[in-house]
Amino acid sequence: MSPSEGVPAAAPDYRILGPLEVGTGASTRLRVAPGRQQVVLGALLLEPNRVVSIAQLVDTVWYEDPPATARTQVQICVSSLRAKLAEAASGAAIVTRPPGYLLRVDEDAIDGHRFAAMVSEATTLTAAVRWAEAATLLRAADALWRGPALSGIPSRILQVRAGQLDESRLNAVESRFDLELRLGRHHQLVGEIATLLNEHPLRERARGQLMLALHRAGRQSEALRVYREGRELLVEQFGLEPGDELRRLERAILADDDSLRVTPPRGPAQLVSTQDRTGPATPPPAGPTEVPLQLPGDIADFAGRADLVARTENLLLEGAGRVATRVVVLLGKPGIGKTALAVHVAHRLSSDDFPDGQLYCDLGGTRARAVSAAEALGRFLRALGVPGSSVPDVLAERAEMYRSLLARRRMVVLLDDAAAETQVQNLLPGTSGCVVLITSRARLTGLAGARLVDVEVMDHTQAHRLLTTVVGQERVDAEPVAAAELIEVASGLPLALRILAARLAARPGRSLAWMVRRLVDEHRRLDELAHGDLAVRASVALSYDSLPPDARRLVRRLSVLDVPSVPVWVADALLDDDSERTADLLELLVDEQMLEETEDASGLRYRFHNLIRLFARERLEAAETPGERRRSVSRVADGWLTLAGEAHRRIYGGDYAILRGVEPRWVPGAEYLDRVRADPLAWLESERATLCAAVELTAAAGLDEICCELAITLVTLFESGCYFEDWEHTHLRALEVAEAAGNRRALAVLRCSLASLHLSRGRLSAAQELLEPVLVEFTDLGDVHGQAMARRNLALVDHLRGDLDPALMGYRVALAQFRTAGDPVGQAHVLCQIAQLDLDAEQLAAAETNLMAALEICGRVGSRRVQVQVRFRLSGLLVAQGQFRQAAAELAELLVAVRSTGDVVGEGRVLHRLGTVEALLGRTDEAVAVLTEALALRERTMDLSGAAEIRKELARLTG
Structure with missing residues (x-):
């Protein structure tokens, strides 16, 4: 029956995955005039059932140059669209809602929404090992696309959003390739992957997939040719080598590695192709976003407590859909099993109910130094994808960001060992999509709406x-x-x-x-x-x-280390013995349930149950003298300092820290130093909590020399990861010890480093207040290197304030002092700063001289960190000289370097300049793509001024 025969016309079908279209039937399209009407409708479709202000629509249509009649023209567009949509469906689709308009629509009528929902469902199916269903769903999702998203619409802002949609499509297609390769469908995929790679030759994930498909199909030589072609492309265009994963895949194919064979899924039965079951396997496909899964492992032999488990689950799940967050607090005395119960219940909660993952934090309420709410929020925000540089300093702002991120998520949050209500109040989500499980010895009756569950002894x-x-x-x-x-x-x-x-x-x-x-x-x-x-x-x-004497001694001495877990060498240091003997003792302690054994990328690690640690500490105080305890701590701290120092040298390019003790150091075995050398920054990241705890431990033991040196050595980590709270806490703790010991040099060094922290946070006055007396102190001590550090930082304060003459004078004095002190890396850094002054003054020859001198130093001593800064300024020099192609090549190499270190702020800056250079080369499409990516990063890191600059550049390019 036709609509004219009494059946209402079908609601419009809105299509944004290609040219903008509004379909009103199987083959009927509603014509939307190109230009402003399509821009306004596109903006409303990207925010369905949400108010889009008139100001936003004006920006979307005209960007930063609207006419005086802009608001009136938008209103005319909306009126025209409203009339057209009313003809296609009963009632108006666009509703006036101050301060703008709302497109009232079934979101399933928008192909972009259907695509996102299908990808999300496929991610869930993938996690459930239902790969065939997930692949089918992703193929159907891709069929919704008719070309680049919102193609042909003349709006810079919509082009940015469209670019994000296009990228999500490519990610989904590659995820489907992973699934179908996993299912043994490599013969069918070769042509499809090759087509995608031909259109996007720099996508290494697709290149690896094509190599795997060819290898599984018995076409090894072709697979290796695909690798060589990709490598030649990267080397020729950017001077870069392929990524680690692609290189590992090439080696595996050359070796015909058995680990690459297709393996059947470990999970629910599903339809799997029986073809080529002996072919190599792809890695498990990753979802489109990182989902934090932080829960500790469940206890394999968890038994009893069935009623308590059921009661806790019911309390967490009842009232789903309420506005308030559901909170359950498990109460009980030490040893009653609160944590084991909480972890067990959290693991039982269905991933269907909470698909966005789990957050976990041991709040340490029973330890001497509990985890603060600010520290816990910092961890959670990073787990949720917020870069360290974007984590707010203020507790209230962290809590607001945390609640905003969780507002549209459904997650399980487990807060273990809470001390008081104040510790957890800011860790509670603001909406009902999440559930919170808390363990505590205290009753926490001040938590409004929380359900308290007493964990009693077992019957x-x-x-x-x-x-x-x-x-x-x-x-x-x-x-x-x-x-x-x-x-x-x-x-x-x-x-x-x-x-x-x-x-x-x-x-x-x-x-x-x-x-x-x-x-x-x-x-x-x-x-x-x-x-x-x-x-x-x-x-x-x-x-x-029942333990032998050496094992009892090891238990006692391990208890003094209030750290999450320790590697084997720590036991070596505590007993001042060889690894073979202490490894045997550790295994014995695991067998006797005195320690727990875990394993990570660094190898085996050992940890205490908190109550056993307290017991062992009591025995330590009774059995060993303060001198014996202090010597044990000193050896362990020596080990951490040795390893952290090696990481610092590998990153910084030499051992130029200005704190060096005179006592001999205990050194861990060579294999531990080798692990640090393999990836120094990754090692520092993995041991961050332990290294910070070591500063606290040495401070408590009165080991001022080691404490201060360790705090300074860790600045390399604190800077790269934007761990400003750790930087501040370790230095303030070390300052207390240095003051008590009367260590003037350590005090000056720590204050100079704290001034650098202030500079990183943009607090110029606070930095200056510390640096001026520090410079006087270093001068009194006759410490030339310390004077150079202080003068350089003072010059940087002047530089950032725009006082260029005093800045240049300060840099020159610092440069001479770094030369006298024999610190080439310090010289390179100062030369880089002077070169920036030269660039700002358009003194290009002087800038080039200083930058090349700095680059030569970095290459000679291997300072990767400062070398990146020098090369970034060198790219600016090349731009100023009109050498745009050379600048683009330099920036492409730099982009790989900053991405390899996880430097999101640096990546945004490099992309911004690269986009600018692409525009200067006349490659407008490439420039828009790169600047769009840079804009997303600048916005993600809260760099508002940088984001505004990029928007202006995009406006010029697309206007």
């Missing part, structure tokens, strides 16, 4: 189930009386029962009665087993007392 049935799970059904059934006695003396404390059960599990030849007799032999302690902390202490003592 006999629950304890019996736990004992059976760990020890084994057969052994427990064989000794029912002994099993009942073990449960009784453990008094329902999960920690105590788990330790006893684990000891029995590790000794299958021992009877349960043997363990009961051991408990009877220590009857005085057993009398106190059910009395608070003493119960845990007695249970831990059973394992501790």
Whole structure:
């Protein structure tokens, strides 16, 4: 039946994935006039069912040069569009809502929304190992596209949004290629991937996919040719080598590596092609966005507590859709199993209900230094994708950003070991899409709306189930009386029962009665087993007392290190012994449930349960003198300083730190130094929490020399990652120790470094207030290198304020002092700053002389960090000289360098200049694409002035 016969016309179908179209039937299109009407409709379609202000529409149509009648013209456009849409569907689709307009529409009628929903669903299917379904869905999503998004619309702002849509399409297509390769469909994919790569030859992900498909199809030589062609393209155009992943893939293909074979999915059954099941496998396909999954691992033999698990789950899930966040607090005494229960429940929550991941933070409420709300928010914001440079300094602003990011997400947030309401209040999301699970010894009654759950001791049935799970059904059934006695003396404390059960599990030849007799032999302690902390202490003592003397000594000394986990060499340092012996002791402690073993990219690591750490610390204070404890800490701190110093040298280009102690240092084994050298910045990042804790530890031990040197050495990490709170905290702590020791030189060095922190935060006056007395102090001490550091920073203050003559004078004095002190990297940095002054004054010959001198120094000493700064200014010189092609090549190489270090701020700056150079070369399309990417980064890092400059450039290019 036709519409004229009484059936209403179908609602319009809005198409933005290609030229803008409004379809009103199978083959009917509603004509929207090109120009302003298409721009206004496009802007409304990108924000469906949300108000778009008239000011936004004016900017979208005219950008930064609107006519006086702009608002009137927008209103005329809207009126015309409203009339046309009213003809195509019943009722007006565009609604007036101050301060603008709202397009009232079923979002499924917009092809861009359908595309995003299909990609999101495919990501969920991929996580569930339903690869065939996910691939089919992604292919259907790609079929929605008719060409570049919003093509032909003359709006700079819409072109930016369209570029983002186009990139999401390419990512989705590559994700589908991953899935279909995983399913063994390589024969069918070769042509399709080759077509994509021909259109986008610089996409290394697609190039790797084509190599894999060809290799699986038995066309190894062609696969290697694809690699060579890509490498030649990169070398010829940019002077770059392919990325690490592509190079590893080439090596694997050359070796016909078995690890590349296709493997069937480990998950729910699905339709998988049986063709070529012996071919190589692609890596598991990644979703379009990072999803934080921070929960610790669940306990494999978690037993009992079924009622409590169900109750907690119900409290978290009931009332879904309410405005308020659902919060559950698990309360209980030490050793009762709060954390294990919380982690278990969090893992059980369905990924369908909470598809956006999990956030976890151990708040350390029972430790001497708890994690502050500001620190926890900093971790969460980084996990959610916020660059370190964009994390606000102020707690309230961090909380606002956190709530904004979680407002449209559905996540599980687990806050472990909270001390008080004030610690967690700012960590609660503001909307109901997320659930929060908190563990605490305190009742936290001040948290409005939180549901409190008391975690009590296990009853006999629950304890019996736990004992059976760990020890084994057969052994427990064989000794029912002994099993009942073990449960009784453990008094329902999960920690105590788990330790006893684990000891029995590790000794299958021992009877349960043997363990009961051991408990009877220590009857005085057993009398106190059910009395608070003493119960845990007695249970831990059973394992501790059975250890050999060296193992007990290691347990005691490990307890002094209040760090998350430690590698094997730390045990070497504590015992001043060789790795083979201490590794055996660590394994014994794991077997005896005194330590937990984990593994990461750096190798095996060991950690305490908090209560066992407290027990071991009590024994340490009773068994060892303060001098023995201090010497143990000193050796461990020596090790951290040695490794951090090696990382600093590799990044900075030499050992030019101005704090150097005179005492001999304990040095970890060569294999640990090799791991640092392989990727120094990655090592610093992975050990950041431990290194900061080491500063605190040495401060508490009064080791002023090591404490101050370690704090200064870590500045390399703090600068690169924008870890400003860590920088400030470690330096203030080291200052306290240096003041107590009367260490004038350390005080001056630390204050000079804190001034650099102020400069990084844009606090020029605060930096100057520190630097002026520091310069006097270095002069009194006769420390020329210290004077050079202080003068350089003071000159930088003048430079940033626009006082150029004093800045130049200060730089020249600092340069001479760096030469006297023998610090070539300091010289290179100052030459780079002077060159910038030359560039600003259009003294190009002088700028070139200074930059080439700085570049020669960096190349000679291997200072990658300063070399990037020099080369960026060199690209500016090339632009000023009119050497645009050389500037573009230089910037392309720099882009690889900044991306390899995760420097998002630097990446935005390099892209900005590269886009400008592309425009100067007349390559407008390339310039717009690069500047669009730069704009996204500048906005992401909250660089508003830089973003405004890019918008102006885009306006000039597309106007």
